[in-house]
Amino acid sequence: MSDDPRLPFRYSISTSNLTIAAGILLVALGFAVGFFAATRVAAGTLGSGGAPAGVDMAPIWKAWNVIDEKFVPASVASTTVMASSTEEANQQRVWGMVAGLAESLHDPYTFFLPPVENTQFSQDMSGEFGGVGMEIAIRDEVLTVVSPLKGTPADRAGIKSGDKILKIDGTSTQGLDVGTAVSRIRGPKGTVVALQMLREGWDSPREIKVTRDVINVPVLTTETKGDVFVIQLLSFTANSPELFRAALRTFAESGKTKLVLDLRGNPGGYLEAAVDMASWFLPSGAVVVTEDYAGHADNIIHRSRGYDVFNSSMRMVILVDRGSASASEILAGALQQHNVAKLVGTNTFGKGSVQELVDITSDTSLKITVARWLEPDGTHIPLEGIKPDIEVKVSEADAKAGKDPQMDKAIELVNSL
Numbered sequence: 001m002s003d004d005p006r007l008p009f010r011y012s013i014s015t016s017n018l019t020i021a022a023g024i025l026l027v028a029l030g031f032a033v034g035f036f037a038a039t040r041v042a043a044g045t046l047g048s049g050g051a052p053a054g055v056d057m058a059p060i061w062k063a064w065n066v067i068d069e070k071f072v073p074a075s076v077a078s079t080t081v082m083a084s085s086t087e088e089a090n091q092q093r094v095w096g097m098v099a100g101l102a103e104s105l106h107d108p109y110t111f112f113l114p115p116v117e118n119t120q121f122s123q124d125m126s127g128e129f130g131g132v133g134m135e136i137a138i139r140d141e142v143l144t145v146v147s148p149l150k151g152t153p154a155d156r157a158g159i160k161s162g163d164k165i166l167k168i169d170g171t172s173t174q175g176l177d178v179g180t181a182v183s184r185i186r187g188p189k190g191t192v193v194a195l196q197m198l199r200e201g202w203d204s205p206r207e208i209k210v211t212r213d214v215i216n217v218p219v220l221t222t223e224t225k226g227d228v229f230v231i232q233l234l235s236f237t238a239n240s241p242e243l244f245r246a247a248l249r250t251f252a253e254s255g256k257t258k259l260v261l262d263l264r265g266n267p268g269g270y271l272e273a274a275v276d277m278a279s280w281f282l283p284s285g286a287v288v289v290t291e292d293y294a295g296h297a298d299n300i301i302h303r304s305r306g307y308d309v310f311n312s313s314m315r316m317v318i319l320v321d322r323g324s325a326s327a328s329e330i331l332a333g334a335l336q337q338h339n340v341a342k343l344v345g346t347n348t349f350g351k352g353s354v355q356e357l358v359d360i361t362s363d364t365s366l367k368i369t370v371a372r373w374l375e376p377d378g379t380h381i382p383l384e385g386i387k388p389d390i391e392v393k394v395s396e397a398d399a400k401a402g403k404d405p406q407m408d409k410a411i412e413l414v415n416s417l
Helices: 058-070 076-080 086-103 115-124 178-185 240-253 271-278 327-337 396-400 405-416
Strands: 111-113 128-131 134-139 142-148 164-168 192-198 206-211 213-216 220-225 228-233 258-262 287-292 300-303 315-320 342-345 353-361 364-374
Touching (some): 058 086, 086 111, 086 364, 111 178, 134 178, 164 178, 220 240, 228 240, 228 405, 240 271, 271 287, 271 327, 287 327, 315 327, 315 405, 327 342, 342 405
Parallel strands (some): 228 258, 258 315, 315 342
Antiparallel strands (some): 111 364, 134 142, 142 164, 192 206, 287 364, 353 364
């Protein structure tokens, strides 16, 4: 394997052409590990002043005039936080209208990024930020933890995938969009945020206090368990493919033939990374995933690049859970459907849609769902997540005792294949 010319491949992504695959905001300085599968483009097919045919825009302007004529802040405190000028106040109303348009779609992955949030998003794509280190999304109209990142304050505080966030510092999260929730949870290093959580199996909500810190997004670790080589992939970053290639080289040079890929708690990342990783196990041209644009544009089929360096002697199991989302589901689903790997664990998150970041103005953006992910067999990634071949749950008692029955089953299964 070390002599294969396809191993030391080059990998780069232009910042003007991000191909990203998820839509789940990371709770820390607005960093979105929502990783959008499309090129950032200029907005507006109607033109700067256009309006859709047959749509009466008069109610908007009537409401605008009523506000001008009648609005009085409910308290003096409200007055102090209002814009300092009429021009600024009017601009805030415009941002509010755009945000309302996005919210009217009732899609948890579609929302508006006004100037401050948009700037924070751009800055935080560097991968280091201050916060608590967990992914959140709206699931069944409730703010839900997708996954805490390993070794972060959220992880150390005991937060789990699937936890419901009912309150943030005493304020209800009902009706909050993800962006607003992110802004309330993030904060300076060393400060504390109190989260009221509800977990399956709990009789009532509990408060968990988390001390914010600077978060460095982890990527990949390896270890051996007897005759089994284990790769734990924690996120799909721009440099994940190179790290994954290096891990596979170590695996091949070890002489081992049994591989466990641990995608538990991996919320996703760059689509290109998932496609590239799948290419090590699939022949050239094999379908990894398809972007289904429902007739708005031609579907985009992402195929294996055919590195395919492993022979039939390799045995592979992939670990998944509710924290495995987006790019994790793409990789796991592709290798499962092509009969390369068996899945062990619990259902994945069910992040089966594609988001695009569109410039609305030079300093604002709209993140909008534009397509759905199709697995190699043409089915959508289901909302309830991809079902593992063998379901294994980890109880709280297991976790407290340091036991990992999912890993144990993966080792047992890969040894038996």
